[in-house]
Amino acid sequence: MSEAIKQADDIIPDPYSLPIDALSVVQARLFQTDSHWAYFERLRKEDPVHLNDDEDWGRHWSITKFNDIMYVDKHHDLFSSEDGITLGLPTSRQHERANFQTSNFIAMDPPKHDVQRATVSPVVQPSNLALMESTIRERVCNILDSLPRDKEFNWVDLVSIELTTQMLATLFDFPFEDRRLLTHWSDIATAGPDSDIDYRVRQQELMKCLEYFTRLWNERVNEPPRTDLISMLAHGENTRDMDPMEYLGNLILLIVGGNDTTRNSLTGGVLALNQNPDQYQKLKENPDLIPKLVPEIIRWQTPLAYMRRTAAQDTELGGKQIKKGDKLLMWYVSGNRDEEVIDNPNDFIIDRANPRHHLSFGFGIHRCMGNRLAEMQIKIAWEEILKRFDKVEVTGEPVRTLSTFVKGYTHLPVRLHEKQ
Template identity: 60%
Template sequence: MHGTIERLDDSALASARDRAWSIPLDEFDPGDPELFRTDSFWPYFDRLRKEAPVHYCRDSVFGPYWSVTRYNDIMDIETNHAVFSSAASLGGITIRDTPPDFRRESFIAMDQPRHSAQRKTVAPMFTPTHLDQLAINIRKRSAECLDNLPKGEVFDWVDKVSIELTTQMLAVLFDFPWEDRRKLTRWSDIATTLPGPDGLVATEDARQAELMECAAYFKRLWDERINEAPKSDLLSMMAHAEATRDMDPRNFLGNLVLLIVGGNDTTRNTLSGSIYALSRHPDQCRKLLENPGLIDSFVPEVIRWQTPLAHMRRTALEDIEFRGRQIRKGDKVVMWYVSGNRDDEVIDHPYDFIIDRARPRTHLSFGFGIHRCVGIRLAELQLKIIWEEILKRFDNIEVAGEPKRVYSSFVKGYETLPVRIAG
């Protein structure tokens, strides 16, 4: 955690700023995944918030789309369900349209009233009583993982800690076969990757083939659970709830993918981001080491600072004038959480990482309104316990180089993060 490394070298950062502030706004494509892979998107959103907070991109690899970049404007879109739809049938919740033949409903990609009915089936997983039970498991597995980390040599924090601990948690939540738990990691990555020659899969068909393997595996587990007495895992909850027990295959896989990605990518990338953030802010690292009680505010601050999902998308159900711009029925509207979380009209010193902020939960990383992440408290609990266990063991986790970032403008994450723990 000690030591400081730079996000970009000075010349690269200056070049990104120069380009973002010099090219015409009608040439802006802030959803270009390459900007996220290189971590150079920030100045583009700085300019959009200042000059074009509701911006139309006419041409991109994802087609035309609107960008909403200010905190309060995003909140207004999030809460206007009558006009802005999450429905999978209209393209879903990401800037990338799912091809019509592969569109699958999940409760996050569903409008009212069906949204709430399906969401309620898994809500008991996240009650205070159940979280207290999960906390015991989280602490035990976190301790085992951290105690087995290599000392004095460089290793990948993403693989050894972030992926392993979040995948273990997912396996517990689903009561998933332990020896196959890394399948969950693979399916999460497959669900969000952009197909291409350098991606995890070359084509959309290849991606869909792996997702069908996911569906078939879970269908076997489902058939077991539905014939057993109800239990407290997510799959059993859905199998025995009226709103979800008769889901068609597309809705079934849609909800599985939602729960897998929601339980994996967000916590996993925030856990990696927490190590990276402290390495870049050694003053905050010292503050945390000297006062571990700050974990309670450190956790939501790192969730804001990292913003593990860069955006959510809606589709306009009718023509509407919004902040002086004319959005048409059928238009794609992208709410950039990464931008809202750096809006200095709402968040003081938003680019600073401040682990004792007065209001650390003022952020958009979990969404807002009816689609606010159902697993918020579990995500915070998991990060809190892991960091309590880290601070018991280590006072020097050195980030040994720049992370390799995910090629995605949806999942804002890390493929690798090299670290070294002093021997």
């Protein structure tokens, strides 16, 4: 176990005080306390393809620079997704998942990945996105108009979660009155090994998810095909015969994918603009910058900190010898701050010349399927925010998610200042 992990839970050591070989970024507390930046900075400078081999996580590489990450992401023949896209559980807790194995198309290689992804991707094709725009705007307006005007409230709950949950309910044609179940199941599914959710409770809750969606499947499969995700899966030639646990795995993928990027970017954008008041002023003076603001928020926030791959054969990366079976963590959160690729990467700049040059959606065959939908939701949200409010003021410290995977928030206190 690394020296960093041995430290008391409430102490985050200076990464430069540790031997480079002992440096580990697989620590949820680093992300919850927003202390990970210096760790990644040192790795990018001194050991950008960094090996850890410890009793908790086994042999794994942290890939921290933009171009190395993009190389791994694009070469699915060398770096497989089949064994999972996260580190999962530490060695001592592997028994917790022994009888609860799910699969989904993001954790598959071609050809199965390709045909399953193709089944559901039409839901976010450009023609469908155009049809969704008016619905998204109407819901954004309703949410913003219902917010408290005279007191502090939690932006995460009343705005970020509510908007993304409403959108998910639309994509699944899920009963609107039960839409908060989708957020609940997303949070359960992404809860890391450091969370206080017992694995038996987690499994019970996910089985409730499966039971609910199985009822919806049974309804849709006996109806003519429709354009919602459940109907697409139920009628798709390559998905209609999925076993229950594969169905659950794909549901979790689609729920989490539709939740985390938008939810945490909507919150992260408010925080970033408050931390950079000159950029907030620039935005208010020129709302036409919103199309550039959106990808800068997504880069700045990096809603999913990493994705994992497994070496399919012996290979080399960054001058290091990677062995077949080694786990590789593509730290998007680090690559998005790579000084050699992005100018002034630690600065939040809403008028960058090439703002969509970031890693947050991944590359290659696993590039985020719903990236345009996420961007559209955030764009519409900020268009409507600027129409109504002089400022969304952050009034206290954010509460960040305890996770190395989901880089998000559970609470952001704000107060609205209406336009005069």
